[in-house]
Amino acid sequence: MRRALDLAERGRGTVSPNPLVGCVLVAGDEIVGEGWHAAAGGPHAEVVALRAAGERAAGAVVYVTLEPCAHIGRTGPCVDALLESGVAEVVAALPDPNPTAAGGADMLRAAGVAVRLGVLADEAAQQNRVFLHNLATSRPFVVLKSAVSLDGRIAAADGTSRWLTGNAARERAHRLRAQVDAVLVGSGTALTDDPRLTVRLPDQAATQPLRVVLDGRGRVPATARVFDGEAPTLLFTALGAASATRRALGEKIEARSVDVVAVPTAPGGALDVHAILTELYRREVRCLLIEGGATVAGSFLRAGLVDELVCHLAPLLLGERGRPLLTGDLVGTLAEAWRFEPVDVEVVGPDVLLTLAPADRPQSVPDPPAAPVAADRHTSP
Known part of the structure; x- marks a missing residue:
């Protein structure tokens, strides 16, 4: 067996x-x-x-x-x-x-x-x-991937995050992309890092995952690499921003390199993550990898929708001014802490790769109010 x-x-x-x-x-x-x-x-x-x-x-x-x-x-x-x-x-x-x-x-x-x-x-x-999760819930299995310092920071105070982890961890991240149906980021990550979100492996001709961008206010320009046509892209925006976003991306839409879907917003102004997962599942996305920043990660975590956490722990410290893994308050006491169980622990080059599953799926909590764009440059609103 x-x-x-x-x-x-x-x-x-x-x-x-x-x-x-x-x-x-x-x-x-x-x-x-x-x-x-x-x-x-x-x-x-x-x-x-x-x-x-x-x-x-x-x-x-x-x-x-x-x-x-x-x-x-x-x-x-x-x-x-x-x-x-x-x-x-x-x-x-x-x-x-x-x-x-x-x-x-x-x-x-x-x-x-x-x-x-x-x-x-x-x-x-x-x-x-x-597969078992899909049958039980009729929604995608959500994997949240992050690279963090020993003190839980995903970027330095100036927003730079390339590269927290070593070459081996970055190769592992590409192999993870090759195993999922879609990779998701927010507008902040799309603007700051201008990622391609494609699989690039020297020894593997992989099927490219669907690239998903959350952009509630139409901030990501048509020149972003995520719209380059190398792989299909789906952009979620707010109902009120849909028309302007479609006009801005008109040529890309006509070339079938991007599709735009409008979804409702949740209290606080963030895009409704439940509606996003429903649409992705309709499009046969069964496993979703989230590579966004603190705001996107927080939205899915607070909604109780993260099924697995893949954390590349880098052996460095960035201090209290570094960008945190999550924004906003989560719990008030240690007894209320959201706990995870280790699925796998592995040393990958100089880094430690932790794969974790929720020990007890927490009740969803509301997102904090949307912050001004300048306050969270690395992540999406």
């Missing part, structure tokens, strides 16, 4: 909105076939493994990370292929939580095939946490 999990990982970044699935066929002590789901609409892992095994699949034990599907979608049901091949047993890590695809285990048992569920289930659930 561990081999099947390793194989499933090869589909990360290419199978969305489908789950990661790997499959291994074993006859006696020998692996006779293996495969993974490589792309949405492509053959499922079981079918790839069965093709590799050929006639040797008859009587084999199938190890697969997700219960074989029993429905006809973009491809045929995997249960039919398994039954036709004559396998003797199917061992699955997770039952399929999707009600439209579940039932494969029962169909296999009814046909006389032995079935076991739950082998390495925790590892499989962690691997497919995005």
Whole structure:
């Protein structure tokens, strides 16, 4: 099963909105076939493994990370292929939580095939946490990425933040972009850093994620690199600013390099993050990476919408005048602190990479009132 999990990982970044699935066929002590789901609409892992095994699949034990599907979608049901091949047993890590695809285990048992569920289930659930979250919530899985100093600053007092972390951490950030469906920043980051928000890796030709910009007041100019057409861009703006924003980006819209969507604003003036996630999910964004500054990070955190925190901790200090990870008050006492649990801790070059999940999802709290633009140059309003 561990081999099947390793194989499933090869589909990360290419199978969305489908789950990661790997499959291994074993006859006696020998692996006779293996495969993974490589792309949405492509053959499922079981079918790839069965093709590799050929006639040797008859009587084999199938190890697969997700219960074989029993429905006809973009491809045929995997249960039919398994039954036709004559396998003797199917061992699955997770039952399929999707009600439209579940039932494969029962169909296999009814046909006389032995079935076991739950082998390495925790590892499989962690691997497919995005897919499981999508089914449970019908919204994107939100990853907040930040690079911070030892004293919790994301930029120096003058707003400079290039580069807090080392080369290895920056390469890791590009690999993370390659694994998600969309990357989001606010207007402040777009103005200050002028990021491309694309995947640039020397050893990988990655599918580019959707670039998302939050710009409630139409501040980002058409000359910004995020509108360069290298990858699709979606700009969210306020209802009252939509017409002016569309006029300013007219040529980019006509060239199909950017799309503009107007959403309501929340109390305090910030764009409604719930409406933003609803629209992104409608566009098949299943995993969203937030790379914005303190205001954007705070908006999603205060709404209780951050599902994972990826923090690159740099071994340096910037002092109290440095730009903080969050703006505004969050809690009043230590007992009220928002707590996270470590998922992974890794040394990456000179930096420490922390992957954290909310220990208890906090109740949403309102954003602070919108500050003047000059007060938060590195982040969006």
